[in-house]
Amino acid sequence: MHGADYNPDQWQHDPQVLEADIRMMKLAKCNVMAIGIFAWSALEPVEGTYTFEWLDRVLDTFAANGIYAWLATPSGARPAWMAEQYPEVLRVGANRVRNLFGARHNHCFTSPVYREKVAMMNSRLAERYAQHPAVVGWHISNEYGGECHCSYCQEAFRGWLQKKYGTLDALNMAWWTSFWSHTYTSWSQIESPAPHGENLVHGMNLDWKRFVTDQTVDFCRLEIAPLKAVNAQLPVTTNLMDAFEGLNYWKFADVLDVISWDAYPTWHDAKDQRNLAAWFALNHDLFRSLKGGQPFLLMESTPSLTNWQAVSKLKKPGMHLLSSLQAVAHGSDSVQYFQWRKSRGASEKLHGAVIDHVGHEHTRVFRDVAELGCALEKLSEVIGTSVPAETALIFDWENRWAVKNSQGPRNMGIKYEETVLSHYRAFWDSGIPVDVIDMDVDFSKYKLIVAPMLYLVRPGVGERIEQFVADGGTFVTTYWSGIVDENDLCFQGGFPGPLRKTLGIWSEEIDALYDHEKNRLIFTEGNGLDLEGEYESHELCELIHTEGAETLAVYGDDFYAGRPALTVNSFGHGKAYYIATRTDTELLKLLYKQVVEQAGVKAVLQMELPPEVTAQVRTNGEYDYVFLMNFAQQTQIVELDGDTYWDMLLQETWEAKGVQLEPYGVRVLRRSK
Numbered sequence: 001m002h003g004a005d006y007n008p009d010q011w012q013h014d015p016q017v018l019e020a021d022i023r024m025m026k027l028a029k030c031n032v033m034a035i036g037i038f039a040w041s042a043l044e045p046v047e048g049t050y051t052f053e054w055l056d057r058v059l060d061t062f063a064a065n066g067i068y069a070w071l072a073t074p075s076g077a078r079p080a081w082m083a084e085q086y087p088e089v090l091r092v093g094a095n096r097v098r099n100l101f102g103a104r105h106n107h108c109f110t111s112p113v114y115r116e117k118v119a120m121m122n123s124r125l126a127e128r129y130a131q132h133p134a135v136v137g138w139h140i141s142n143e144y145g146g147e148c149h150c151s152y153c154q155e156a157f158r159g160w161l162q163k164k165y166g167t168l169d170a171l172n173m174a175w176w177t178s179f180w181s182h183t184y185t186s187w188s189q190i191e192s193p194a195p196h197g198e199n200l201v202h203g204m205n206l207d208w209k210r211f212v213t214d215q216t217v218d219f220c221r222l223e224i225a226p227l228k229a230v231n232a233q234l235p236v237t238t239n240l241m242d243a244f245e246g247l248n249y250w251k252f253a254d255v256l257d258v259i260s261w262d263a264y265p266t267w268h269d270a271k272d273q274r275n276l277a278a279w280f281a282l283n284h285d286l287f288r289s290l291k292g293g294q295p296f297l298l299m300e301s302t303p304s305l306t307n308w309q310a311v312s313k314l315k316k317p318g319m320h321l322l323s324s325l326q327a328v329a330h331g332s333d334s335v336q337y338f339q340w341r342k343s344r345g346a347s348e349k350l351h352g353a354v355i356d357h358v359g360h361e362h363t364r365v366f367r368d369v370a371e372l373g374c375a376l377e378k379l380s381e382v383i384g385t386s387v388p389a390e391t392a393l394i395f396d397w398e399n400r401w402a403v404k405n406s407q408g409p410r411n412m413g414i415k416y417e418e419t420v421l422s423h424y425r426a427f428w429d430s431g432i433p434v435d436v437i438d439m440d441v442d443f444s445k446y447k448l449i450v451a452p453m454l455y456l457v458r459p460g461v462g463e464r465i466e467q468f469v470a471d472g473g474t475f476v477t478t479y480w481s482g483i484v485d486e487n488d489l490c491f492q493g494g495f496p497g498p499l500r501k502t503l504g505i506w507s508e509e510i511d512a513l514y515d516h517e518k519n520r521l522i523f524t525e526g527n528g529l530d531l532e533g534e535y536e537s538h539e540l541c542e543l544i545h546t547e548g549a550e551t552l553a554v555y556g557d558d559f560y561a562g563r564p565a566l567t568v569n570s571f572g573h574g575k576a577y578y579i580a581t582r583t584d585t586e587l588l589k590l591l592y593k594q595v596v597e598q599a600g601v602k603a604v605l606q607m608e609l610p611p612e613v614t615a616q617v618r619t620n621g622e623y624d625y626v627f628l629m630n631f632a633q634q635t636q637i638v639e640l641d642g643d644t645y646w647d648m649l650l651q652e653t654w655e656a657k658g659v660q661l662e663p664y665g666v667r668v669l670r671r672s673k
Contacts, residue, residue: 001297001334002376003067004354006033006058009042010343013054021341022065024361028354029373032068034299034336035059036125037142038104040074044121047081052128063134070237070299071135073125073223075118076142077104082117089114092150094194108148109219110156118219123226130231139299140223140238143262145246147212149192158187160211174487175203202405202488209401213248220255239299243283243417248397250438253290261287262300262338265323267631268313274612277326277631278428279421281614284330285387286395286436293386293435297334298327304352304365318664320368321375322629325666328376329616329627333383335372378648379668382625385618389433390601394451395420396438402456402488408480409512409540419452419478422585426592429585431604431615443468448599454481454499456488462498469502470572474599476592477503478579479510479542502576504549504569511541511560520556521565521583527552528568529594535587537565542580549578566591610636613661619673626669630661637661645669 003025011017025033036043036055044050062069083090083101089111092098099106107114129135147153165171168184177183182201184190193199193208224236235257240249242263253259263283267276287296303320305312315323324335342353354369355361361370403416427434435446439461443449449468454477462482469475482496491497495507513519519537523529527550534556543560546567553566569576577595596603604615604626612632618625626645630636637658645654648668659667 001032001336002028002373003030003032003034004303004337004340005037005300006035006340007038007343008035008054008058009039011341013057015057017341018058018061020359021355022061022067024355024366025067025340026065027361028366028370029377030340030354030369031066032070032136032334032336033062033340034070034072034139036074037072037139038074038077039072040077040121041079043074043125044079045081047085050124052124055129059129059132059134063132067134068136069134070137070139071125071129071132072139073118073122073141073227075107075121075223078107078114078117086113086117088150088152089117091146091148092153094147094149094192095196096149096194098150104142105144105146108150108152109215110148110150110152112152115219115222118223119226122223126227126230130227130234135234137235137237137258138224138227140220140236140256143239143241144216144220145241145244147246149194153215154191156215157192157208157211158190160214161190161207162187164207174489175201175207176489177201202402205405206398206401206488209246210248210398212246213251216247217251217255220252224255237297237299240287243286243395245397245400249286249290250397250440256291258297259287259290259294260297260299260334263298263323263327264300264302264306264309265326266309266313267323268316268319269311273631274429275421275425277612277614278425280323281326281330281428281616282393282395282421282424282436284327284332285389285434288331288387289435289437289441293331293389295331295333295384295386297336298324298332299334299336300338301327301335302352303337303354303369307348307351315368316664318662318666320365321372322631322664322666324372325375325627325668326629328379328382329618329629331387331618335376337369375649378651379625381620382618382668385620385625387433387435388617388619389435390446391427391432391448391450391596392435392437392441392443392446393420393424393427394439394449394454395436396454396456398458398486399439399454399456402484403453403480405488406455406484409510413515413539415539416453419582423450423452423588423592425585426589428614429589429609429611430593430596431609432596432601433604433617443473444471446473447601448474448476448596451475451477451481453478455483456486457482457484457498458486462502465499466502466571469574469576472573474575474577474595475502476577476579476595479507479540479581482507500547502569502571503567503578504547504571504576505564505567505578506545506547507542507580508545509543511543511558513539513541515539519558519581521553521581521587522556523553523566524551529591531590531594535583537581537583539582541565541582544578544580549576555581605638606641607639609638612636613638622673624671624673626671628659628661628667628669630663630665633663635660635662635665640669643671645671
């Protein structure tokens with residue numbers, strides 16, 4: 001699928017604009033548009049008066065020209081008449097002040113009126129378009145996010161808590177409200193976190209975030225129900241966002257038929273290019289993993305630049321093809337843009353688009369889009385293929401929330417996301433496919449599981465990790481793991497709590513270093529990893545005792561010099577590694593090179609990749625589709641192994657020889673399994 005957000009309602013439904021757009025869509029080989037995302041005012045300008053005729057014309061024209069649509073529900077932005085007549089639909093902030101009309105997602109997901117109006121609109125859309133030949137699926141709302149603290153939401157939160165805990169005694173114990181004499185004696189005393197009220201009870205903060213996710217998912221279900229009632233076969237998706245912290249996306253996995261997300265890479269910032277490129281790769285892997293490896297959709301990207309980043313750079317030559325095929329390499333079956341045609345006014349008038357304000361196709365950006373359209377046609381056999389990941393990285397939303405709320409050893413710079421990325425980078429640099437999972441996923445299909453800073457461990461997870469290692473798997477975790485349970489209550493009896501037996505260690509203390517302080521990690525003689533020498537250690541140093549684990553490296557400095565800094569525990573048929581201090585990515589890359597060999601994990605290519613080049617693979621069981629991607633600003637050579645490859649873009653055969661990748665170059669090579 002190749003296309004963009006399309007907003008004909010912004011152009012007064014001008015037939016000449018539509019005619020020109022259809023012509024240029026064909027030139028760019030764009031075949032799927034997302035339409036109606038913010039069109040509520042155009043669909044229902046006055047309460048109860050529906051004006052679908054313009055949408056009829058657009059969809060009929062699409063169908064006549066072989067173009068398809070993800071038809072959106074318009075709940076992402078309510079019309080002014082609704083806010084005026086039903087002010088309760090507007091969101092209330094954590095400060096308990098109701099918003100004025102405006103902005104996006106400025107509505108309460110709990111409001112009975114808003115739920116009623118959304119259900120009515122979606123029913124009308126389904127009745128009219130669920131069988132339309134141009135409609136391939138439903139685009140539910142747009143980038144769900146935010147929270148409301150109105151009286152409806154307070155009551156819903158209390159009901160959610162009563163259902164979860166049953167009694168106030170159970171809630172008080174889970175939240176540890178005896179601290180600071182915060183014990184609740186009535187459900188009515190409980191309110192959501194507030195800047196001028198309660199916000200330091202960590203169990204409450206965690207439950208509020210869970211509630212916000214559950215309430216948003218419930219609203220999404222409400223949106224979907226009238227659509228499925230008319231045509232249950234038409235798939236639904238909603239466009240998720242770049243590892244968005246506010247909602248636990250794993251809760252959406254069973255509600256949506258297809259996962260889609262909006263990616264706006266910033267990896268053309270040469271200062272931190274490798275990390276930025278890897279971060280978007282991690283996100284692609286995350287969204288693919290949400291439905292067990294099912295291909296996802298890239299629902300939004302920019303064909304040129306954004307208008308909301310701190311510095312909105314143009315894409316350099318080659319970047320558009322590379323950034324788009326990066327998504328395909330990691331499991332996307334689409335490349336879609338925001339937006340098709342630039343708006344004339346308001347906040348997104350200077351956001352990138354396929355068609356600029358000049359209004360024709362004779363632009364550099366359009367040529368880049370058309371070039372990609374031709375490339376995607378050549379890659380059609382990749383559609384529906386999977387990514388054969390033997391390694392999983394645990395990046396868990398609830399753990400993330402708890403880590404960042406913990407008031408632990410480094411309140412300014414705990415760096416959970418950066419830590420996860422540094423471990424992911426070691427695999428990305430080496431061309432090793434990775435699933436990015438939460439801690440509730442089935443572990444049995446993996447050979448290696450990495451869980452950086454697994455601070456919060458939900459019930460049963462420690463036991464499942466223990467079984468995974470006992471059965472022959474390899475597990476790697478780090479400092480600040482196994483600290484609290486699902487209620488953010490510290491484990492008693494010694495850290496890392498339910499991971500202690502598997503890891504064969506006891507963590508006694510953790511030292512936080514100032515930014516200017518450093519320590520050293522020194523490998524011991526005969527450590528079994530073929531690693532030697534010393535490496536910088538910084539920010540966090542955990543003081544651990546071995547309880548059956550073997551010490552692979554020790555600290556070099558401070559009062560804990562000589563104490564274990566890296567350990568491995570042989571447990572059952574597998575191994576469990578513990579990295580007790582924060583190190584740089586280069587050491588992690590060396591460490592994981594040894595670990596993956598021991599675990600039997602295979603890279604896409606058996607040859608070492610040049611810096612800033614990665615290799616990813618999709619497979620259909622008969623063929624592998626190898627994506628070679630150069631994120632550097634200089635030409636690089638990739639040495640192929642002994643297989644014969646078919647270059648799908650150049651339509652030629654490559655045997656065991658070097659492949660030249662231009663700056664921001666990409667090759668897609670097919671090989672037999």
